[in-house]
Amino acid sequence: MPDTINAAPFARLAILGGFLLTAPLPALAQSNLGSGFGLEITPRGEQVLDLATGNTDLPQGGTVRDNKTGVTVVASFITIKPGDSLSAEGATLSTRLGGTLKAERLLYNQKTANITAKGKLSYSDNRIKNLVAQTLTVDTKTGAVTASGQVTASTPTLSAKQVVALPTKSVILLSGGASVKTFGKTVSGEQVLLNLVTGVAQTDAGAAALAPFAPYLK
Known part of the structure; x- marks a missing residue:
């Protein structure tokens, strides 16, 4: 079994391959964090770091905002692969153009900037x-x-x-x-x-x- 560590007690802020990872903070403080970074991530609870892979799980989920594209994801479970991707379960995604996507499973590819949803899903915006x-x-x-x-x-x-x-x-x-x-x-x-x-x-x-x-x- 890979070694894991609960990162929450040790650090309130960590930067992982372009991702900004913050422990729960007051709303005002959170809004100031992440400027200049591609993604801002606010977990609901603990952060579990896999020392073998470098991946970080947020077992209680959290909120992810892409400051460049205006995409926001709220999910019940999140896994971060630094510099590569972010996957989420039980996710709701909102776009800058007013679209709302609800998906059982969701993957954000940091390299291509594409979001792919699978499983039970639905999407709505001002057109459809x-x-x-x-x-x-x-x-x-x-x-x-x-x-x-x-x-x-x-x-x-x-x-x-x-x-x-x-x-x-x-x-x-x-x-x-x-x-x-x-x-x-x-x-x-x-x-x-x-x-x-x-x-x-x-x-x-x-x-x-x-x-x-x-x-x-x-």
């Missing part, structure tokens, strides 16, 4: 409500949201194998057995480009209209 999928990825650099695997949503009512939403576009792309209800009718096709402002759904969108979504399609 109750988006459910097997896997959902948030690109924190661009704000793009990609949902894959039996994707459904309540508003607009849709289903597809994959859905891509870009923050700079008023349209979303449904790909793979796509179907969406608009103007009281169901529009279906291999790919459907839905304009969220006008409600118009296209099954024959041109290459120029589809090009911005291409990097996110699998």
Whole structure:
């Protein structure tokens, strides 16, 4: 069994590979910590350091804020791999653009700046409500949201194998057995480009209209 140590009694502040790790502090003090760092992490309770791997677990979970992207994660369990990634269970993620993701499991890749959620999950923002999928990825650099695997949503009512939403576009792309209800009718096709402002759904969108979504399609 790897040696572990409860870090809480020994230090109130530790920097791990670009992560800022703080023990519970008053709200005002916490808000001042982390400026200039990529991630600010405030645990709810103890911090357990694995001396063999260098990883740190927060068994009672905590709150993570990416000061660069504005992403905030609140989770019931967090594991930090210094300089590599952060994983969380029972997580709720909020984006700077008003998106909310609730996920059973979540991984933040520090190198790619991508967040990937799996298991039971749902996502909502000002464009789409109750988006459910097997896997959902948030690109924190661009704000793009990609949902894959039996994707459904309540508003607009849709289903597809994959859905891509870009923050700079008023349209979303449904790909793979796509179907969406608009103007009281169901529009279906291999790919459907839905304009969220006008409600118009296209099954024959041109290459120029589809090009911005291409990097996110699998």
